[in-house]
Ligand code: 5AD
């Protein structure tokens with residue numbers, strides 16, 4: 001079969017073979033066709049609406065040493081911070097008042113917030129009638145359970161790469177097995193579960209990416225975030241080439257065809273590399289979520305997973321309006337629903 005036929009198969013049946021995925025990834029001559037198929041699929045399943053979710057980066061403290069990340073523990077140049085629980089609750093309140101239906105709390109991986117603190121934060125935020133997504137890294141089943149009981153709805157934990165060798169190389173002291181254990185625990189606990197990929201890490205190839213996509217399909221995630229790797233200063237990969245926006249968007253488009261009713265963000269890393277067109281291109285190729293950071297400026301400067309070539313310092317309501325306008329310009333609008341994926345809602349029925 002040709003790559004075009006594989007795209008058609010994906011579009012019609014939402015599945016294809018590993019070989020089909022690899023062919024689509026390699027082929028550069030039918031990208032517009034692929035992006036259009038993904039756009040049609042997204043619009044069919046998400047009513048021309050995009051979810052805006054407010055991201056608060058609650059701490060940049062991290063005990064891990066992922067090779068690509070500017071926040072890795074070994075990077076001593078970073079000024080580390082932790083936002084106080086009451087302040088986090090107040091930022092979330094402001095976001096809820098502006099109209100955000102979901103608050104995303106993200107941090108490096110550490111226990112700088114005790115479980116009691118986290119649960120207090122979650123209960124505080126729940127009072128504003130919003131959904132809560134967490135992205136705090138690998139935790140124990142008991143911790144995930146406690147957060148769920150305190151009000152967390154969703155959890156994001158990217159697998160980054162499913163290739164054992166590469167995973168080991170870029171994540172010293174961590175294991176693919178434990179990552180998968182975490183994702184399974186989150187599903188078992190009834191979280192809306194999200195994962196995703198870092199595209200363009202050194203020594204990946206189309207065969208590995210095809211396997212990564214198959215993993216996302218088989219695990220049947222509710223959310224998938226895909227972004228290009230951006231080399232960060234003071235990391236072992238600082239001199240590497242980095243991933244491309246084009247490949248990240250291609251993988252987003254394929255993911256939309258594989259999993260038509262999930263939530264897929266137009267990731268910040270895409271906007272960072274291509275500030276003018278990046279998010280728009282992603283939204284026109286299958287993405288249906290934007291997660292603007294509303295973290296207070298003094299902390300946002302310090303939350304550098306990678307160098308931020310671009311971001312506008314604006315207040316919470318200006319940011320909301322900016323994305324509202326962007327969506328209008330491409331024929332979409334902000335969803336007023338709670339931000340669950342169609343996939344998750346259907347499963348509950
Ligand atoms: N470039 C792009 N994305 C990165 N992340 C971490 N470091 C980088 C980088 N240098 C992503 C990882 C992680 C998410 C929170 O940020 O994929 O899962």
Ligand code: SF4
Nearest residue numbers: 062064066069072108
């Ligand atoms: Fe820590 Fe996450 Fe960065 Fe890894 S990617 S070093 S866990 S903040």
